[in-house]
Amino acid sequence: MEQQTQQVTDDGQLFDKWLGGDPKGFSELYGRYSGRVFGFLLRMTGDREVAEDMLQETFLAAIRNVGQFDRSRSFLSWLFGIAHKRTIDYYRHAKVEADHVDDTDGSVGSKLETPEDSLSNKRLRKLVGEAVQRLEPSQREVFMLRELGGVPFKEIAEMMGCPINTALGRMRLALINMRKELKKRGIDNVQQI
Amino acid sequence: MCNKFEESGLLYVSGELSPVEAREYESHVAVCEECRRETEAYQRERAELYTVDILSERPNPVVDAEILRLGSAARKASTAFMPMLFLKKYAALPIFIMLVMVAVGGYFRYHAMVADKLVAKYGGEATSSSPSDSAAPAAAYPLPVNDEELALSDSNKSASDTNAPFSKTRGNMNLEGVVTVKESVNEPGK
Numbered sequence: 001m002e003q004q005t006q007q008v009t010d011d012g013q014l015f016d017k018w019l020g021g022d023p024k025g026f027s028e029l030y031g032r033y034s035g036r037v038f039g040f041l042l043r044m045t046g047d048r049e050v051a052e053d054m055l056q057e058t059f060l061a062a063i064r065n066v067g068q069f070d071r072s073r074s075f076l077s078w079l080f081g082i083a084h085k086r087t088i089d090y091y092r093h094a095k096v097e098a099d100h101v102d103d104t105d106g107s108v109g110s111k112l113e114t115p116e117d118s119l120s121n122k123r124l125r126k127l128v129g130e131a132v133q134r135l136e137p138s139q140r141e142v143f144m145l146r147e148l149g150g151v152p153f154k155e156i157a158e159m160m161g162c163p164i165n166t167a168l169g170r171m172r173l174a175l176i177n178m179r180k181e182l183k184k185r186g187i188d189n190v191q192q193i
Numbered sequence: 194m195c196n197k198f199e200e201s202g203l204l205y206v207s208g209e210l211s212p213v214e215a216r217e218y219e220s221h222v223a224v225c226e227e228c229r230r231e232t233e234a235y236q237r238e239r240a241e242l243y244t245v246d247i248l249s250e251r252p253n254p255v256v257d258a259e260i261l262r263l264g265s266a267a268r269k270a271s272t273a274f275m276p277m278l279f280l281k282k283y284a285a286l287p288i289f290i291m292l293v294m295v296a297v298g299g300y301f302r303y304h305a306m307v308a309d310k311l312v313a314k315y316g317g318e319a320t321s322s323s324p325s326d327s328a329a330p331a332a333a334y335p336l337p338v339n340d341e342e343l344a345l346s347d348s349n350k351s352a353s354d355t356n357a358p359f360s361k362t363r364g365n366m367n368l369e370g371v372v373t374v375k376e377s378v379n380e381p382g383k
């Protein structure tokens with residue numbers, strides 16, 4: 001919690017820097033959060049190029065609406081709120097079918113050969129990313145907003161226009177399904193890692 | 194099956210419970226094996242799997258560079274170059290103001306002329322307090338000053354209007370907007 005408060009303060013300072021015309025303020029905020037926003041967009045769209053466009057749109061929207069940032073809130077949550085809107089527009093306009101990847105299960109190919117295999121972060125990222133991609137979109141949305149955006153459940157419910165209980169229910173399902181998907185990929189017990 | 198983890202456990206882990214609620218949940222976990230397991234599993238997963246490092250992704254560096262360029266430039270544009278942006282966007286405004294000034298000036302001049310004619314026509318009783326000698330110039334001079342003030346307050350209003358789309362299109366940036374930013378950035382830099 002203390003760390004989070006500290007982070008918010010730091011963000012505020014960077015934000016002031018940026019508002020004061022120092023480009024370092026923006027570049028530092030971008031460096032700090034673009035990877036998370038992009039991770040969210042990539043998992044929500046499943047398309048790298050689309051996600052890159054949306055990343056740009058998200059940050060430009062942030063630039064344009066910079067005056068609307070409520071300083072009492074977390075900058076990251078605000079940013080994820082904007083990114084989230086991009087994904088809604090995307091789903092609406094592109095009429096994207098819930099992009100469930102065909103169940104030609106890649107679990108065998110990505111299964112760990114031996115227990116001794118140390119999972120590099122790169123590999124882990126790939127496997128976790130695949131598992132996230134398997135989640136039903138509304139579960140994926142809550143999961144990513146919470147875990148990557150650090151958005152409180154209360155705000156997630158507001159963003160998604162649903163009661164908080166619905167958001168919590170989706171999150172629990174997401175956790176259960178993540179375990180199943182990770183198990184298929186050889187990540188059975190978190191403690192082994 | 195206990196539903197307490199879903200109701201409170203998730204909020205507990207994410208730090209959204211009040212201290213009283215948190216203590217309440219902790220005492221529940223102390224007696225509910227199911228919730229204890231779920232809570233611990235989730236905390237472990239968060240620490241080891243659902244980390245920022247693992248869930249984050251990097252875009253193409255070209256995309257990074259482009260966003261950084263736009264980000265720093267847009268900031269400069271909206272602070273240092275705001276007056277120039279304003280002039281560019283509202284180039285028609287000064288012309289309009291001049292037209293208003295001419296029109297208002299003309300209106301008073303016309304009235305002064307009418308007054309002069311009246312004085313000439315109906316004789317000298319009113320000469321000392323002739324509108325043409327005192328009233329008309331008095332009216333003609335303060336007015337342009339007022340017009341300038343008007344122009345100033347007008348321009349202030351318009352300057353804040355230039356910000357209006359920024360606040361109104363909350364989270365609704367489109368590509369048109371991107372082009373606007375680019376243009377406005379490049380222009381004053383020359």
Ligand SMILES: [Zn+2]
Binds near residue numbers: 196197221226
């Ligand atoms: Zn329980």
